[in-house]
Amino acid sequence: MTPEDVLAALDPEQRQAASAVRGPVCILAGAGTGKTRTITHRAAYAVLSGAVPPSALLAVTFTARAAGEMRTRLRQLGVGGVQARTFHAAALRQLQYFWPRVVGGAPPRLVDNKFGLVANAAARARLRPGTSEIRDLLSELEWAASSLYGPEDYVVAAQKAGRQPPFDAAVVAQVYDAYRDLKQAQGVADFDDLLLLTAGVLEEQGDVAREFRDRYRSFVVDEYQDVTPLQQRLLDAWLGGRDDLCVVGDAHQTIYSFTGATPSYLLEFRQRYPEAVEVRLVRDYRSTPQVVGLANDVITRSTMKAARLELVAQRPAGPAPSFVEHADEPAEAAAVAARCKALIAAGTAPSEMAVLYRVNAQSAGYEAALTDAGVPYVIRGGERFFDRQEVREAILLLRGAARAGDDDAPAGLADAAAEVMRAGMKWSPDAPPAGAGATRDRWESLAALHRLAVDLGRDEPGAGLRELVAELEERSAAQHAPTVDGVTLASLHAAKGLEWDAVFLVGLVDGTMPLVHADTPDQVEEERRLLYVGVTRAREHLQLSWALSRSPGGRGTRRPSRFLDGLHAATRTAAAATPRAAKRTRPGPVACRICGASLLAAVERKLGRCPTCPSDRDEVLFEALREWRAGRAKELGQPAYCVFTDATLVAIAEQKPGDVAALVAIPGIGQAKLDKFGDEVLALVSAGD
Numbered sequence: 001m002t003p004e005d006v007l008a009a010l011d012p013e014q015r016q017a018a019s020a021v022r023g024p025v026c027i028l029a030g031a032g033t034g035k036t037r038t039i040t041h042r043a044a045y046a047v048l049s050g051a052v053p054p055s056a057l058l059a060v061t062f063t064a065r066a067a068g069e070m071r072t073r074l075r076q077l078g079v080g081g082v083q084a085r086t087f088h089a090a091a092l093r094q095l096q097y098f099w100p101r102v103v104g105g106a107p108p109r110l111v112d113n114k115f116g117l118v119a120n121a122a123a124r125a126r127l128r129p130g131t132s133e134i135r136d137l138l139s140e141l142e143w144a145a146s147s148l149y150g151p152e153d154y155v156v157a158a159q160k161a162g163r164q165p166p167f168d169a170a171v172v173a174q175v176y177d178a179y180r181d182l183k184q185a186q187g188v189a190d191f192d193d194l195l196l197l198t199a200g201v202l203e204e205q206g207d208v209a210r211e212f213r214d215r216y217r218s219f220v221v222d223e224y225q226d227v228t229p230l231q232q233r234l235l236d237a238w239l240g241g242r243d244d245l246c247v248v249g250d251a252h253q254t255i256y257s258f259t260g261a262t263p264s265y266l267l268e269f270r271q272r273y274p275e276a277v278e279v280r281l282v283r284d285y286r287s288t289p290q291v292v293g294l295a296n297d298v299i300t301r302s303t304m305k306a307a308r309l310e311l312v313a314q315r316p317a318g319p320a321p322s323f324v325e326h327a328d329e330p331a332e333a334a335a336v337a338a339r340c341k342a343l344i345a346a347g348t349a350p351s352e353m354a355v356l357y358r359v360n361a362q363s364a365g366y367e368a369a370l371t372d373a374g375v376p377y378v379i380r381g382g383e384r385f386f387d388r389q390e391v392r393e394a395i396l397l398l399r400g401a402a403r404a405g406d407d408d409a410p411a412g413l414a415d416a417a418a419e420v421m422r423a424g425m426k427w428s429p430d431a432p433p434a435g436a437g438a439t440r441d442r443w444e445s446l447a448a449l450h451r452l453a454v455d456l457g458r459d460e461p462g463a464g465l466r467e468l469v470a471e472l473e474e475r476s477a478a479q480h481a482p483t484v485d486g487v488t489l490a491s492l493h494a495a496k497g498l499e500w501d502a503v504f505l506v507g508l509v510d511g512t513m514p515l516v517h518a519d520t521p522d523q524v525e526e527e528r529r530l531l532y533v534g535v536t537r538a539r540e541h542l543q544l545s546w547a548l549s550r551s552p553g554g555r556g557t558r559r560p561s562r563f564l565d566g567l568h569a570a571t572r573t574a575a576a577a578t579p580r581a582a583k584r585t586r587p588g589p590v591a592c593r594i595c596g597a598s599l600l601a602a603v604e605r606k607l608g609r610c611p612t613c614p615s616d617r618d619e620v621l622f623e624a625l626r627e628w629r630a631g632r633a634k635e636l637g638q639p640a641y642c643v644f645t646d647a648t649l650v651a652i653a654e655q656k657p658g659d660v661a662a663l664v665a666i667p668g669i670g671q672a673k674l675d676k677f678g679d680e681v682l683a684l685v686s687a688g689d
């Protein structure tokens with residue numbers, strides 16, 4: 001590819017930025033206008049035209065994935081050997097290279113258990129924090145380090161920044177101090193130290209700095225609106241007073257202020273480098289005019305002082321974004337899953353869709369709904385629900401309680417489960433913690449588990465802890481089925497820079513968006529920008545939804561996000577009827593078909609008879625079903641019980657359902673299983689008759 005070919009793939013303004021191969025260059029532009037594309041092409045053009053050797057260029061992007069993507073794109077443009085890294089990865093490499101000469105020996109080891117170290121530091125400050133409080137402490141320490149504050153600055157700085165630390169600020173400062181001491185005593189460093197150490201070496205060691213600056217001449221930073229003071233300090237050390245720097249960003253997409261990032265370096269770039277080439281891009285190549293219109297409406301209401309950029313859509317028209325209100329969260333999740341399924345049926349690849357939410361804990365409901373609908377998914381930037389530490393811990397406790405037979409709580413399964421989590425984990429259904437962050441996430445995860453218990457208790461009135469644990473294990477196994485091509489589940493933060501054909505922005509109620517803890521006007525504005533980031537991820541289909549109650553039967557007192565006021569009146573649709581699993585709509589007493597007694601336990605209900613009544617199952621059919629199940633499980637790469645449990649197979653072999661209605665009448669066979677296996681099972685049954 002010639003340098004001219006590279007430029008030909010850009011529009012005139014993009015080309016102006018790309019052909020300015022010597023910095024300083026600043027691209028200030030809205031979402032989807034081709035900023036990332038422009039810097040990639042600029043790097044390729046600089047190398048191919050001979051202006052900069054590839055090894056002299058260092059590109060910094062926000063995530064390791066983005067860095068990998070940039071290297072791939074450069075290779076496709078015929079350019080290899082350019083370093084594209086995160087700040088951390090770049091610093092780590094440099095330190096490993098220089099340290100032996102400057103200090104001697106190997107550089108400090110990277111802390112491998114930061115969590116444990118913070119726990120120790122907290123103990124020194126006479127605290128006994130729980131796991132989520134440790135995570136919140138860690139966020140405070142990281143914020144302080146990223147903002148270049150030491151323990152002595154913490155109290156004042158934290159107050160000024162409106163931080164909400166998990167403990168008194170003076171105590172957090174003590175933990176911070178102890179954490180530093182511990183790292184030093186053990187000769188280890190964390191990621192933030194790496195940045196600071198690298199900057200320090202370059203600032204203080206003239207010969208190292210000279211060697212480094214001989215090697216690297218040209219720098220480019222993507223997503224510059226979210227740079228932290230610590231990262232900026234490293235960047236300054238790299239530059240060493242030179243100005244061959246290209247930065248791109250969108251102040252309206254600043255969404256990491258809570259970690260110490262600030263758009264001021266982007267906005268004040270021209271003050272710092274008055275001769276900088278400044279380019280503004282307004283053509284949005286990513287999204288339809290309908291999506292772009294909504295994005296413009298969302299951000300117009302922002303009070304941020306950054307210049308307003310009105311995006312101009314370049315793509316052909318598409319469907320209007322839809323706004324959908326639901327009665328409760330499970331209904332919302334089920335509707336989103338059903339819509340994903342419909343889009344897949346109409347030809348959209350699952351990997352071209354994303355469900356985006358405000359906090360990672362919201363993934364639980366969507367994981368369950370997509371699993372029920374048989375739609376594959378992948379989680380980005382968060383842990384799968386059943387991998388979360390608190391969820392594993394709770395299941396362990398529930399299993400223990402089930403074994404001990406603690407589930408004869410008269411009030412029912414939901415209360416029994418709540419009691420186990422209250423006793424073992426200090427969780428209470430009606431007391432969500434005040435602080436944002438890890439403590440709240442933990443509470444939400446346990447609340448999601450509790451909701452599963454509520455659902456099961458409602459659908460199968462006799463179910464106890466044992467059935468709950470079995471249900472959880474079944475779900476966990478089903479959700480662990482490895483997928484490559486799945487719908488992305490991600491937080492809005494993790495969605496930055498990415499794009500999909502279809503995007504679902506979910507859970508848009510006040511309290512979640514903006515988050516209830518966004519107290520100051522600045523914090524509320526950051527939440528609005530987060531919504532803007534979400535809206536601008538969609539190429540074509542965009543659906544925004546919310547639920548009036550958390551759980552079915554709730555009071556419905558929640559209101560849609562205030563950010564949607566005035567945006568959705570015209571297009572608001574009523575809650576779609578949601579196809580729920582058949583078993584959910586059909587609770588009620590079940591009698592033993594042999595003796596007529598009422599059946600309470602889930603397994604009995606599944607069998608349709610008392611366990612003590614004689615089985616009248618068709619042995620030949622039962623064996624055929626088992627063989628079929630083994631084959632299917634192997635094909636799906638799942639354990640056999642994820643296809644059907646033994647109890648379900650026995651029930652089928654006994655009841656020999658002749659049609660769909662009879663099949664779904666067997667408890668445990670819901671919509672998802674019916675869709676996946678219904679025809680095959682009915683064929684097996686009829687083959688035996």
Ligand code: ATP
Nearest residue numbers: 009010011030031032033034035036037285286497
């Ligand atoms: P964000 O702010 O979300 O990071 P961005 O400004 O970095 O967005 P890109 O991701 O570079 O935008 O581009 C958005 C989409 O538009 C990409 O699919 C890209 O390939 C396409 N695009 C950008 N510029 C052009 C162009 N000149 N011609 C054709 N397609 C383009």
Ligand code: MG
Nearest residue numbers: 035036037497
């Ligand atoms: Mg980008």
